[in-house]
Amino acid sequence: MRHGRWRFLAGALIPALVLHVVFVLSPYAQAFYLSLTDWTGVAGEAHFVGADNYRRLAGDSLFVDAVRNNALLLVVVPLVTIAIGLFLASMLHLGGRGGRRAVAGSGAYQIIYFFPQLLSLVVVAVLWSFVYNPNTGLLNGALRALGLGGMAASWLASPSLALPAVMAVLVWSSVGFYVVLFSAAIDGIPVELFEAAVLDGAGGWATFRNVTLPLVRDTVQVAFVYLGIAALDAFAVVQVMTVGPGGPDGATEVIGLSLYRNAFQYGKFGYASAMGVALFFATLTLAVFALRGGRRSTVEAS
Amino acid sequence: MSPTRRTLIRTALTAGAAVPLLSACVTGGSDDDDPAAGNTGAKSADNPLGVKADAPLEVVIFKGGYGDEYAKHAETLYTQKYAGAKIDHKGLQKVGVALQPRFVANTPPDVVDNTGADRLDIAVLVGAKQVSDLTTLLDAPAFDDPSKKLRDTLLPGVVDDGTFDKVPRTLNFTYTVWGLWYSKKLFAAKGWAYPKTWDDMLALCATIKAAGIAPWTYQGKYPEYINDPLLSMAAKTGGLELVKAVDNLEPNAWKAPGLVSAAEAFAELAAKGYIMGGSEALSHTEAQAAWCQGKAAFIPCGSWLESEQKGVTPDGFDMVMGPVPSRTASDRLKQTAVQAASSESFLVPAKAKNPAGGMEYLRILFSKQSAKAFAESAGTLPAVAGATDGLTLSSGLSSVRDAVQAAGPETFTYRFRTWYAPLAKAVDDATGELVNKRITAAQWSERIQKAADGIAKDSSVQKYTR
Numbered sequence: 001m002r003h004g005r006w007r008f009l010a011g012a013l014i015p016a017l018v019l020h021v022v023f024v025l026s027p028y029a030q031a032f033y034l035s036l037t038d039w040t041g042v043a044g045e046a047h048f049v050g051a052d053n054y055r056r057l058a059g060d061s062l063f064v065d066a067v068r069n070n071a072l073l074l075v076v077v078p079l080v081t082i083a084i085g086l087f088l089a090s091m092l093h094l095g096g097r098g099g100r101r102a103v104a105g106s107g108a109y110q111i112i113y114f115f116p117q118l119l120s121l122v123v124v125a126v127l128w129s130f131v132y133n134p135n136t137g138l139l140n141g142a143l144r145a146l147g148l149g150g151m152a153a154s155w156l157a158s159p160s161l162a163l164p165a166v167m168a169v170l171v172w173s174s175v176g177f178y179v180v181l182f183s184a185a186i187d188g189i190p191v192e193l194f195e196a197a198v199l200d201g202a203g204g205w206a207t208f209r210n211v212t213l214p215l216v217r218d219t220v221q222v223a224f225v226y227l228g229i230a231a232l233d234a235f236a237v238v239q240v241m242t243v244g245p246g247g248p249d250g251a252t253e254v255i256g257l258s259l260y261r262n263a264f265q266y267g268k269f270g271y272a273s274a275m276g277v278a279l280f281f282a283t284l285t286l287a288v289f290a291l292r293g294g295r296r297s298t299v300e301a302s
Numbered sequence: 303m304s305p306t307r308r309t310l311i312r313t314a315l316t317a318g319a320a321v322p323l324l325s326a327c328v329t330g331g332s333d334d335d336d337p338a339a340g341n342t343g344a345k346s347a348d349n350p351l352g353v354k355a356d357a358p359l360e361v362v363i364f365k366g367g368y369g370d371e372y373a374k375h376a377e378t379l380y381t382q383k384y385a386g387a388k389i390d391h392k393g394l395q396k397v398g399v400a401l402q403p404r405f406v407a408n409t410p411p412d413v414v415d416n417t418g419a420d421r422l423d424i425a426v427l428v429g430a431k432q433v434s435d436l437t438t439l440l441d442a443p444a445f446d447d448p449s450k451k452l453r454d455t456l457l458p459g460v461v462d463d464g465t466f467d468k469v470p471r472t473l474n475f476t477y478t479v480w481g482l483w484y485s486k487k488l489f490a491a492k493g494w495a496y497p498k499t500w501d502d503m504l505a506l507c508a509t510i511k512a513a514g515i516a517p518w519t520y521q522g523k524y525p526e527y528i529n530d531p532l533l534s535m536a537a538k539t540g541g542l543e544l545v546k547a548v549d550n551l552e553p554n555a556w557k558a559p560g561l562v563s564a565a566e567a568f569a570e571l572a573a574k575g576y577i578m579g580g581s582e583a584l585s586h587t588e589a590q591a592a593w594c595q596g597k598a599a600f601i602p603c604g605s606w607l608e609s610e611q612k613g614v615t616p617d618g619f620d621m622v623m624g625p626v627p628s629r630t631a632s633d634r635l636k637q638t639a640v641q642a643a644s645s646e647s648f649l650v651p652a653k654a655k656n657p658a659g660g661m662e663y664l665r666i667l668f669s670k671q672s673a674k675a676f677a678e679s680a681g682t683l684p685a686v687a688g689a690t691d692g693l694t695l696s697s698g699l700s701s702v703r704d705a706v707q708a709a710g711p712e713t714f715t716y717r718f719r720t721w722y723a724p725l726a727k728a729v730d731d732a733t734g735e736l737v738n739k740r741i742t743a744a745q746w747s748e749r750i751q752k753a754a755d756g757i758a759k760d761s762s763v764q765k766y767t768r
Contacts, residue, residue, distance in 0.1 A: 038762060040426045040429065040430050041402060041406075041422075041426070042402060042405045042406065042422055042423075042426055042427050042430050042432055043405075043406070043430035043431075043432070044406055044407075044408055049762075052762075062727075129585075132583070133580075133583065133584070133588065134579070134580035134582075134583050134584075135579070135580040135584075135592070136588075154580055154582055154583045155583070156583050157522060157582040157583035157738070159740070243522065243523050243525075243582070243583060243734070244523070244524075244525070244730070244731070244734070247525075247731060247734060248582070248731075248734055248735065248738070248740075249731045249732075249734060249735050249740075250731065261727075264398065264420075265423065265723055266423060266426075266723050266724055267422070267423040267425075267426030267427075
């Protein structure tokens, strides 16, 4: 029997394990090793340079810009996306009359909110670069039509507006998914709790603050991790949409873009791997902190 | 012992210990065998490179704006001469992605057209000793004129463009000239004359602006486009010494009066509002479309512009290219001097299986008849002299040919863009800031000089001189 169990477990685990080792762990290990070399990406050999690549990172002004921008993205994108996602999800469920019914047509809204999720990120970025076009774009066109021509701007070419413009696209493209995710979480809350809250005289905000939020906390936490990882990346949108890309003058540079440029345009795979390893640890730290931080108190709805 | 969670984890970790073995594979290839062994034939007057007639040949072509028919045309000529040779033709868009693993594994093709946004960095490739020396090819007789060496049938600067550390490594097939483009029809209708000096340019810009047209636009999303006229103007003022000082990363090269005054010229262009509003955020297609619609009078671009705009240009627009105006009366080069460089770079990998065949293929491709066929189908100047003789050319292409003829020996090109890609990025960023009035000409030269000094000091960057 025992042999049979082993065999079964091995048969179930080993194929997955082998695939994981070959396609996930081995590239990681190679990246760690390459980050200590001067590999050019086209030579069959690489020289060991120790921590040299890591030392360079601090003096690379574009990389420093990238770290700053990713940090800003990390602060803003998850917070705004989750705030909007939670707001829309609770409105869909509880925004109706009496504070505990769905608004009319909430199913249709959910589908519409989910639309951006169906588009590839590159398509989203291309579409938004048309929207942001200073002369013929939808955004400036709408502002001018409303008589707000003074607010029309060169969105992606102004150092102060370019990063917020990128953030807006990231939020827009991901908020629909989180509306659906939070909706599912709110669906899981027993409706009696909301009824009790209403009977106790709780208003919309109080119900949200004291009933909804504590009970969807786990979902929000997962959302933070996902969005944090997305904010540390942001490569596709920046690469397609921004001036330069990564500009103007580093205003929208992100780590992924620096990495890509160093590896595939400058042929500095060793240095780029060092950026990748740094990014890996940043992402890992973020995930650990986000999951630890959420563990403090879990409310049981029993 | 029954498997517990703990023992399973331990098993998994043991499997993970196999990782270092696998990690050898990225940089594993290093064999010293000559991959070309047995693939050479006897040299003769008819076969100066010693091609083995039945050796297979693998050709990788960048299939971009020019397609790859012209390459197939040359392959047909090759098989006519060597009937037994089997040619494996690959027309690709992402040359770098496809070939990088093959260079690493030492199994590259025999000829590569390393072109396109996804090309491999040629300086890196040369530095890694992956590219053959093309001297024997350049000294071989031209395919359809055996009285001349191949190198003597090329336009000025073509051999230099592919030379790294005094060794020719790549041969570029197309010849690109940079300048300022305008519509001959628009200028004739308004009675405007193309300016030869920068003062005339500013005066004309005032007239154009008064006529309700933006004098200039540029491909703002990619600031390298506006760099070209700026650096051309500087080269005319300072002459080839200025260009060489820049390329050789000499101290204070970017603070040369020629460069600073060219930067001042473009800062003034921006300050006077002569650049179309919003240009700074437009992609090349958007800016060029606006120019074709007559919203702006001038746009800086290379000679590929006409074919790129084929579907967008209105009938009778008659686009032509003019050389960048002179900044001062004491410029070292004449106003007719042009920035010209060859591109579409072909190379024979050092570890190719059939290098003789690869070079022979290039000898056929760089023949006058192949180049003429290319000029006809692609509407672009090939790097072979006289390839457009006897052809009826479009307005844009004939203006480019005339510009090359008027320039004579006064063509120049900066090499730092290919040698030091990070410096090119620093220059693009700075110029983008300059023409958006966020930095001054002095700050522009200051920050580029700093970037150039950084590269000069960086021991990990291979240096080149000219």
